[in-house]
Amino acid sequence: MNKRKKLGKNVFANLSTNVILILSFSFLLFPVYWIFTMAIKTNPDILTYPPKFFFQPTIKGFQYILGLTKVTGATGVSAGVESYFLIGIKNSIVVVVSTILISLAAGLPAAYALARSKLKSKENIAFTILSFRFAPPLLVIVPLYLLFSKIGLYNSYFSLIWVYQLISLPMILWIVRGYMEDIPIEIEQAGMVDGHSRIWIFFRIVLPLAKGGIAAGTLLAFIYCWNNFLFGMILASVNVQPVTVQAMRYLTPDAIMFREVAAICIGAALPLLILSTFLQGYLISGLSMGAIRR
Amino acid sequence: MNDATLKSRLGEKWPIFALLPALLVLILILVPFGYSIYFSLTDASLISKDVHFIGLSNYLQYFGSGLFWQNVKVTFSYCFLAIFFEFALGLIIGFALSHDTWLGKVLQRLLLFPLMIAPIIGTIMWKLMMNPEYSVLNYILSPFGIPRNFVWAGSSSYALYSAVLIDVWMFTPFVAILILAGLKSIPPRLLEAANVDGLSNWTFFRKIKLPLLMPYVIICLVFRLIDSICQYDIIFVLTRGGPGSTLMNFQVEAYTQAFSYYNIGYGSSIMLVLWLIVYIVCFWLIKYWRVLQENIR
Numbered sequence: 247m248n249k250r251k252k253l254g255k256n257v258f259a260n261l262s263t264n265v266i267l268i269l270s271f272s273f274l275l276f277p278v279y280w281i282f283t284m285a286i287k288t289n290p291d292i293l294t295y296p297p298k299f300f301f302q303p304t305i306k307g308f309q310y311i312l313g314l315t316k317v318t319g320a321t322g323v324s325a326g327v328e329s330y331f332l333i334g335i336k337n338s339i340v341v342v343v344s345t346i347l348i349s350l351a352a353g354l355p356a357a358y359a360l361a362r363s364k365l366k367s368k369e370n371i372a373f374t375i376l377s378f379r380f381a382p383p384l385l386v387i388v389p390l391y392l393l394f395s396k397i398g399l400y401n402s403y404f405s406l407i408w409v410y411q412l413i414s415l416p417m418i419l420w421i422v423r424g425y426m427e428d429i430p431i432e433i434e435q436a437g438m439v440d441g442h443s444r445i446w447i448f449f450r451i452v453l454p455l456a457k458g459g460i461a462a463g464t465l466l467a468f469i470y471c472w473n474n475f476l477f478g479m480i481l482a483s484v485n486v487q488p489v490t491v492q493a494m495r496y497l498t499p500d501a502i503m504f505r506e507v508a509a510i511c512i513g514a515a516l517p518l519l520i521l522s523t524f525l526q527g528y529l530i531s532g533l534s535m536g537a538i539r540r
Numbered sequence: 541m542n543d544a545t546l547k548s549r550l551g552e553k554w555p556i557f558a559l560l561p562a563l564l565v566l567i568l569i570l571v572p573f574g575y576s577i578y579f580s581l582t583d584a585s586l587i588s589k590d591v592h593f594i595g596l597s598n599y600l601q602y603f604g605s606g607l608f609w610q611n612v613k614v615t616f617s618y619c620f621l622a623i624f625f626e627f628a629l630g631l632i633i634g635f636a637l638s639h640d641t642w643l644g645k646v647l648q649r650l651l652l653f654p655l656m657i658a659p660i661i662g663t664i665m666w667k668l669m670m671n672p673e674y675s676v677l678n679y680i681l682s683p684f685g686i687p688r689n690f691v692w693a694g695s696s697s698y699a700l701y702s703a704v705l706i707d708v709w710m711f712t713p714f715v716a717i718l719i720l721a722g723l724k725s726i727p728p729r730l731l732e733a734a735n736v737d738g739l740s741n742w743t744f745f746r747k748i749k750l751p752l753l754m755p756y757v758i759i760c761l762v763f764r765l766i767d768s769i770c771q772y773d774i775i776f777v778l779t780r781g782g783p784g785s786t787l788m789n790f791q792v793e794a795y796t797q798a799f800s801y802y803n804i805g806y807g808s809s810i811m812l813v814l815w816l817i818v819y820i821v822c823f824w825l826i827k828y829w830r831v832l833q834e835n836i837r
Contacts, residue, residue, distance in 0.1 A: 264643045266636045270629060271647050274654055274713065280676055281665045295688060297676040348565070356562035363555030371559070375566065380818050381573070382770045384794050385811040388804060389575035411565050419562065444554050473658035475773050480799070490658045494777070497664065508668060511661050518656040523649055533717055 278515075284508035292504045307509035311496075330496070331510050334489030337478075340403055341488060342471045345410040346418075346464060353418040354460070358448055360419070361426035362434075372423065378416050386412060387480050394481060401482045409477050414467035421466065421532055425459025426452060462532030465525055469518055489514045580809035586802035598809035607793070611810070615789040618700060619768045622707040626764060627757075629708065630715025637716070638723040648720075655713045659773035666706045667693070667778065693778045696786045703787060706774050711767070715760055722756030723749075752836065758829040762822055769818050790814040 284292060286303040309315055313329030359365075360372050390409060394400040429452060437447045453460070478491040493514055496507045522529055580598055584591045602608050637644045637651070654662065669677045670692040678690045693702040726749065734744045772791040775781060781792040788796070790810060798807030 260639070260641050263636045263639045263641050266632060267641070267643055267647055270633050270636070271650070274709065275650060277662075277665050277669060277709065278653055278657070280669060284668065293674055295674050295679070297674065297679050352561035352565050355558035359555035359558035363558075365555055368555075375562070377819070377822075378566070378569065380766055380815070380822055382791055382794075382811050382814050382818065383772075384791060384798070385576050385808070385815055386569060386572045388798055388808060388811070389572035389579065392804070393572065393575070408568060412569050415562065415565055469656065473660075475658065475660040490660050493661060493664060497667075497777075502668075502671070504668060504671075507664060511657075511665050511668075514661050515657040519653060522652050522656045526649060526652065529652060530717055530721060533714070533721075 278519075281508045281511050284504060285512050287505060289505060307505040308513070310503075310506045311509045311513055330484070330492040331489065331513055333485065334487065334492030334514070337403075337486055337492075338472060338488040338490075341406045341410060341478075342468060344403070345407050345414050345471055346467055348407065349411060349414040349418050349467060350460070350464065353415050353463075354422060354453065355448070357419050357422040358426055358452055361423045362431075372420070375416050376420055378412055381412075383412070383476050387477060391480055401486050403486060405481050406477060406486065406488075409481065410471050410474070413470050413474060417467045417470065418460075418463040421463035422456060422459045425456045425462075429455050458528070458531070461525075462528045465521070465528050466532040469522075469529075472518060576808045576811060579805050580812050582805045583803075584805040584808075586799070586804055591805075594805075598806050599813070602806070602809055602813065608813075610785060611788060611790050611793050614700070614785075614787060615769055618704060618707075618771065618787075618789060619765065621700070621704045622711070622768050623761070623764050625704070625708045626712045626715050627761075629712045630760075631719055633712065633716040634719025634723060637720050651713050651716060653713070654710050657710075659710060660777055662710050663706055663774045663777040666702075666709070670702065694783065696783045699779055699783060699786045703771075703774055703778055706778070707768065707771065710774075711764060715764065718756050718760040719753070722753045725756075726752050751832075755829055755832045755836065758825060758832060762825045762829070765821055765825070766818055769821070770814070790817075 283299075283301070285307045286305065287298070287301050288304050288306075291298050291301040306315070311329060311331040313332060360368050365371075386409065390405070391400070394402075394405045399405045433451060433455070434447050437451055442450075472488075473490065474488070475490045478486075478488045479494075482491075484492075484495075493507075493510045496503060496510055581593060581595060582591045583594050583597075633651070637648055657665070669675060672689055672691055672694070675688070675690070675692075677692070678686050678688055681690075682688070691698065693699050730748060734748065739747075769789075770791055771789060772795070775787045775789060775792050776795075779787050781788040781796060791814065794807045794810040794814070797803045797810060
């Protein structure tokens with residue numbers, strides 16, 4: 247009797263949990279679904295009210311942002327539409343990948359030092375590095391804009407990679423440090439007794455053991471850099487700007503090209519959406535790192 | 541000096557060498573920060589080459605005009621509303637997912653989608669859905685009395701709520717995932733012990749779950765506070781601070797002063813005021829968080 251009562255309660259709890267989940271996830275996922283359908287609709291299907299939920303799909307929007315559409319000009323010569331989307335994707339990849347390689351090269355040894363050294367000021371150094379995340383980005387960009395314009399670095403990959411360190415270095419350093427603190431020090435001491443150097447221990451023992459943290463930090467830094475908008479908008483122009491800034495070029499005030507804008511939204515988000523479903527575990531451990539560690 | 545002492549001396553110094561590259565990169569970022577402080581004390585402008593030292597005039601002007609209070613009002617009402625709804629919804633989703641129903645396991649893979657989409661792209665998506673003539677949002681909300689031509693961000697009465705709505709959509713998953721991680725970190729033996737002792741659900745929640753969850757809530761609050769006080773992308777794409785100055789928070793104001801009116805000096809002083817506010821708020825919260833962490837141990 248008692249058992250049946252409990253079972254009934256459980257079924258009810260599960261049911262209400264699932265109802266809550268369905269409601270909240272429709273709010274979170276509907277925009278993604280709707281913009282995707284908008285990207286594959288024909289214009290008459292978009293410009294109608296009430297909105298259409300069933301329609302004949304077309305790939306014209308994606309053809310347009312990939313630069314496959316031919317436009318015949320006044321002179322009768324047809325030419326491809328320039329694909330800001332592809333330029334942006336290329337720039338994003340160049341800038342973000344180089345940023346993260348530099349952050350790893352500088353951040354991993356520093357994380358190890360902050361995890362293991364007996365320096366008295368190490369907590370302060372670690373906190374100062376994290377506090378760069380408190381700084382409003384404009385505070386750094388405005389002077390850099392003037393400086394880069396003066397020395398001719400405005401609109402170069404180099405200048406973007408430089409400021410992107412502001413995002414990726416503290417993130418990688420902070421997350422990896424937490425993982426390295428968890429490695430039992432005895433393993434390293436055993437290595438030292440065997441006569442190996444610090445550098446050998448770092449590369450052969452510490453890095454392999456911290457690879458979960460390195461993956462989490464790298465992934466998170468990748469996402470934050472890829473999604474950044476302000477740096478590219480101020481410090482570069484069209485041939486260097488990342489995809490987030492290029493997307494704004496399709497938003498003209500007079501005539502919004504709904505389908506093309508929707509297509510570029512999906513195109514710009516797709517790499518991270520795919521990445522996040524596969525590497526979700528690393529992502530969660532990276533995001534909750536701040537809470538678990540000191 | 542023999543070989544052994546030399547080795548041990550080098551042994552003490554290794555952290556400094558290991559830190560060097562990272563510190564070098566950080567100095568490259570610190571230099572412009574120093575420049576900002578200098579600019580804020582001058583009348584530097586993008587259109588004139590003359591720079592004069594004018595002391596604290598920028599700050600006096602900023603605090604003296606109504607601008608400062610306008611920015612405070614917008615920034616903090618945005619912050620408060622966004623964080624309130626994000627935590628309410630995030631807690632509900634976090635707890636619902638922690639029950640491990642079959643549906644929850646499926647949906648959890650999609651939870652982070654809004655967070656993966658760049659804020660700027662997400663805002664463009666919402667803008668497409670809020671278009672006054674063919675708005676799918678107005679269509680869905682029509683049972684609640686929203687008319688077809690309801691204006692969202694374009695009207696000064698609803699601009700703030702529109703921006704908050706987008707912020708809530710974007711960052712609720714962040715809160716939910718941290719709450720979920722916190723709930724999962726509670727050792728199962730505590731749950732069993734509570735069952736054996738016959739604690740009521742409410743007492744168990746108040747006395748055991750909540751204190752263990754608190755550090756997660758606080759650190760989540762810190763990150764949400766930093767990001768929403770410094771919010772820029774959503775407001776910039778939505779209305780660039782308009783209509784009028786209804787959405788002018790600190791960051792958008794500083795951007796407008798520096799790049800639309802060319803007043804680099806004035807813009808820098810606004811940024812420094814903002815930085816100070818963020819720093820103080822976070823400093824206190826992080827201190828509180830450390831105390832909580834110590835208590836748990």
